Amino acid sequence: MKAVQCKEVTKKYGRRTALHGVSFSMEENKIIGLAGRNGAGKTTLLKILAGLLKESDGEAEVYGNRPFNNLLVSANSIYIDDQMNFPTSLTLKEILEEGRRFYHNWDHKLAMNLFDYFGFHPKGHHNELSKGKESTFNMIIGLASRSALTIFDEPTTGMDAAVRKDFYRALLKDYLAYPRTILLSTHHLEEVEDLLEEIIVLQKGNLLLHTSMEDMKSYAVAVSGRNESMPGWMKHKVFLYEEKQGPYEKTIILENDLTTVEKEELKRNGVQLSAVSASDAFVYMTAEANGKGGLDDVFSGHINSGSGQKTSQL
Numbered sequence: 507m508k509a510v511q512c513k514e515v516t517k518k519y520g521r522r523t524a525l526h527g528v529s530f531s532m533e534e535n536k537i538i539g540l541a542g543r544n545g546a547g548k549t550t551l552l553k554i555l556a557g558l559l560k561e562s563d564g565e566a567e568v569y570g571n572r573p574f575n576n577l578l579v580s581a582n583s584i585y586i587d588d589q590m591n592f593p594t595s596l597t598l599k600e601i602l603e604e605g606r607r608f609y610h611n612w613d614h615k616l617a618m619n620l621f622d623y624f625g626f627h628p629k630g631h632h633n634e635l636s637k638g639k640e641s642t643f644n645m646i647i648g649l650a651s652r653s654a655l656t657i658f659d660e661p662t663t664g665m666d667a668a669v670r671k672d673f674y675r676a677l678l679k680d681y682l683a684y685p686r687t688i689l690l691s692t693h694h695l696e697e698v699e700d701l702l703e704e705i706i707v708l709q710k711g712n713l714l715l716h717t718s719m720e721d722m723k724s725y726a727v728a729v730s731g732r733n734e735s736m737p738g739w740m741k742h743k744v745f746l747y748e749e750k751q752g753p754y755e756k757t758i759i760l761e762n763d764l765t766t767v768e769k770e771e772l773k774r775n776g777v778q779l780s781a782v783s784a785s786d787a788f789v790y791m792t793a794e795a796n797g798k799g800g801l802d803d804v805f806s807g808h809i810n811s812g813s814g815q816k817t818s819q820l
């Protein structure tokens with residue numbers, strides 16, 4: 507059975523459309539990443555799948571059920587983000603007890619072991635935690651719930667590097683022991699790319715890509731060399747990014763569909779081919795061609811300000 511199925515899911519907030527007819531499906535028992543630039547629609551999509559928001563058009567299904575206001579879906583899924591609120595009257599330990607009562611797969615031993623490992627005080631309160639500690643506590647709930655669909659929306663906000671590493675390890679260990687469908691949105695693809703089996707990329711509310719992590723790792727290739735060494739057929743390739751290195755040389759990031767013959771010709775011409783990591787490929791493929799030039803232009807004063815005046819040279 508599909509864990510998630512989205513058919514032409516659209517979400518409008520008033521006149522703003524956050525998702526434009528997004529369609530994809532996810533097999534169960536996989537760890538899938540959701541990536542996209544700020545405002546791409548990640549949280550909106552995840553909240554629809556968690557049943558917290560209703561799609562304006564199209565259909566989202568979680569294990570064959572429409573998630574909005576659906577108790578069956580709520581009982582079998584969990585949505586973790588950095589805005590979770592708990593009754594202030596409850597201690598941290600009491601919150602975990604409540605988790606045990608609500609989630610039928612809840613592993614209280616795991617919850618308490620992680621609670622102790624990360625140094626929480628049983629009588630502490632959620633609203634007194636630092637940002638990183640709050641995310642760590644929420645992550646414990648997400649893992650211990652062992653929900654069939656576990657959704658982490660930017661779960662590492664505020665966590666320091668060591669805690670993030672612990673979180674990824676705990677997630678992987680527990681997933682291997684108790685496979686379930688885990689959907690994880692992140693702005694730090696480089697940190698999770700070895701954890702993910704698939705990746706979904708949203709751009710401005712549209713589905714840009716849904717592919718295996720293996721394919722994402724070879725999605726793009728960097729081609730560097732002298733301008734005259736680039737064969738004419740290159741212009742028919744999909745350029746993700748191009749940068750001049752002085753007047754005679756350049757580096758081009760291409761979608762990696764080069765044939766063996768093409769690669770050999772490039773090498774014979776002295777052009778260097780190098781791999782592009784999945785996280786770099788993501789940055790290139792979602793870079794905005796906004797007509798404003800690059801960041802370098804901002805600092806060299808080439809961008810027009812809103813008033814049409816040139817900004818001053820820094």
Ligand SMILES: Nc1ncnc2c1ncn2[C@@H]1O[C@H](COP(=O)(O)OP(=O)(O)OP(=O)(O)O)[C@@H](O)[C@H]1O
Nearest residue numbers: 519522523524542543544545546547548549550551
């Ligand atoms: N409650 C809301 N009312 C109006 N517009 C909203 C609301 N929530 C989100 N939006 C808009 O919908 C779009 C998608 O927002 P969303 O939070 O889903 O993106 P995101 O990919 O999670 O962003 P980020 O990475 O910055 O968290 C944005 O343009 C945002 O301004």
